[in-house]
Amino acid sequence: MGLVESVSLRSVLDSRGNPTVEASVYTESGGHGRALAPSGASTGEYEAIELPAEEAIAAAREHAVPRLEGRVFAGDQREVDSALRAADGTDDFSQIGANSAVAISMAAAKAGADVAGLPLYQHLGGAFRGRNFPVPLGNVVGGGEHAQEATAIQEFLAAPVGAPNVRDAVFANAAVHHEVSEILEDRGIAAGLGDEGAWAPPLSDADALELVAEAVETVADDFGFEVKFGLDMAAAERYDAESETYVFGDETRSTAEQVDYVAGLVDEYGLAYVEDPLDEDDYEGFAALTERVGDRTLVCGDDLFVTNTERLRTGIEQDAANSILVKPNQIGTLTEAFDAIELAVSNGYGPVVSHRSGETEDTTIAHLAVATDAPFIKTGTVGGERTAKLNELIRIADEA
Numbered sequence: 001m002g003l004v005e006s007v008s009l010r011s012v013l014d015s016r017g018n019p020t021v022e023a024s025v026y027t028e029s030g031g032h033g034r035a036l037a038p039s040g041a042s043t044g045e046y047e048a049i050e051l052p053a054e055e056a057i058a059a060a061r062e063h064a065v066p067r068l069e070g071r072v073f074a075g076d077q078r079e080v081d082s083a084l085r086a087a088d089g090t091d092d093f094s095q096i097g098a099n100s101a102v103a104i105s106m107a108a109a110k111a112g113a114d115v116a117g118l119p120l121y122q123h124l125g126g127a128f129r130g131r132n133f134p135v136p137l138g139n140v141v142g143g144g145e146h147a148q149e150a151t152a153i154q155e156f157l158a159a160p161v162g163a164p165n166v167r168d169a170v171f172a173n174a175a176v177h178h179e180v181s182e183i184l185e186d187r188g189i190a191a192g193l194g195d196e197g198a199w200a201p202p203l204s205d206a207d208a209l210e211l212v213a214e215a216v217e218t219v220a221d222d223f224g225f226e227v228k229f230g231l232d233m234a235a236a237e238r239y240d241a242e243s244e245t246y247v248f249g250d251e252t253r254s255t256a257e258q259v260d261y262v263a264g265l266v267d268e269y270g271l272a273y274v275e276d277p278l279d280e281d282d283y284e285g286f287a288a289l290t291e292r293v294g295d296r297t298l299v300c301g302d303d304l305f306v307t308n309t310e311r312l313r314t315g316i317e318q319d320a321a322n323s324i325l326v327k328p329n330q331i332g333t334l335t336e337a338f339d340a341i342e343l344a345v346s347n348g349y350g351p352v353v354s355h356r357s358g359e360t361e362d363t364t365i366a367h368l369a370v371a372t373d374a375p376f377i378k379t380g381t382v383g384g385e386r387t388a389k390l391n392e393l394i395r396i397a398d399e400a
């Protein structure tokens, strides 16, 4: 009854004002799902390929749509996603674009949920989901590829690990965002917002660490539960392969020095989370850091793993990390994002479901996190495209 009747594609705006792919999937029984592709700025070298939106749409209309209409059931996600894979025929979705693939994959899931009369998280995760909620990691200060003239570290993320429920967690992150603004104002530092809605002040990493530590402490006192913070260092963007050094602002570090530096930060600031502390090819460096601090913080691979089970397997074999960032558009289908989460969990890796810096009002990742019992979700703090996911989590919690 959920046989796909038609798939339509159009280009619409993303949060950066760039065109992105929107897909609508209709079933013969009247089911409908609509989803939008996000877009990265600090993209990993091994990610699936995002094509210019119009190109991706034209290619998907030619190659993918004929394999879906009248041929697959929206509720059978693996069938939909293997049809997308077969239509594309490459390893990296360079034929139809990972942006077309992921939009269709997510829209089909929503159409399947619509046909079944279930919320998306339950369609994806089953009857026992909807009780556990991820801790939202909220970007409150940032720079790197997401803002000019700001910190070298890409993201400073509030982590309300002691929050009693998802609503309090979401509001604690917003309070940290406000607190950062107040501290900046008190010190006379003007700052705009970066791509993800985080403050982008002209500060050194060292000063930003102090500032965020102060802000989370104040909010923890106000809210009465533990609020920590973490970092996305996006180190692949700061690695110079020729000199084999990391360049963060005025500081240049060898790999060993970078490992020492990050391990030092974990202890000095009680960091809950460190993402991409080393280059995307450096499984060994990751393993050295994980060995040192993996018992007390999450060492998460984003550009390292790119939501790819092959790369995750390599990481698991080498004890490279203890956490994986999961971005459906990095791999191109929900099925593969699910597989990455399952492989991670069965090997003791904590999955962190994540937005991209270029986002839309789509809320699929909120449902994906609840459906898979993911312990964390990274989806910003403020801004409509970020609050779309956060508010959806609050709604799911209310209605569950």
Ligand SMILES: O=C(O)[C@@H](CO)OP(=O)(O)O
Residues within 6 Å of the ligand: 039, 040, 041, 042, 043, 044, 155, 196, 232, 234, 302, 325, 354, 355, 356, 357, 358
């Ligand atoms: O590096 C990251 O984790 C993401 C999201 O925060 O950024 P981008 O989407 O630019 O890759």
Ligand SMILES: [Mg+2]
Residues within 6 Å of the ligand: 232, 234, 275, 276, 302, 303, 325
């Ligand atoms: Mg990252």
